[in-house]
Amino acid sequence: MKVLKDGKFGKIWKAVVKCKGIKSMDVAGCGAELEVESADLVPMLWYGTHFAHKYAGVKCVQCGVYSAVKDVPDSVWSKVKAKKAVFDGTDESI
Numbered sequence: 688m689k690v691l692k693d694g695k696f697g698k699i700w701k702a703v704v705k706c707k708g709i710k711s712m713d714v715a716g717c718g719a720e721l722e723v724e725s726a727d728l729v730p731m732l733w734y735g736t737h738f739a740h741k742y743a744g745v746k747c748v749q750c751g752v753y754s755a756v757k758d759v760p761d762s763v764w765s766k767v768k769a770k771k772a773v774f775d776g777t778d779e780s781i
């Protein structure tokens with residue numbers, strides 16, 4: 688089916704992410720290109736000096752390594768950030 692005009696839920700968000708790992712997790716990604724949609728995203732967690740921070744990440748289906756996902760729209764992120772977060776190894780709170 689082809690959508691001629693976006694409805695209430697708009698376009699389904701998708702992004703292409705290269706599997707390259709997250710620096711603080713110290714594991715290199717495999718370089719695969721992944722088409723990611725909102726259901727694939729997981730919140731990544733790190734601790735700053737005073738606060739915990741979250742950003743969007745994805746786990747590669749080919750190697751199991753996490754990578755960060757940039758430019759996730761707020762409407763997608765607001766649902767993702769409620770999920771169980773994965774700690775990325777960064778802790779500056781000490």
Ligand SMILES: [Zn+2]
Nearest residue numbers: 706717747750
């Ligand atoms: Zn990978």
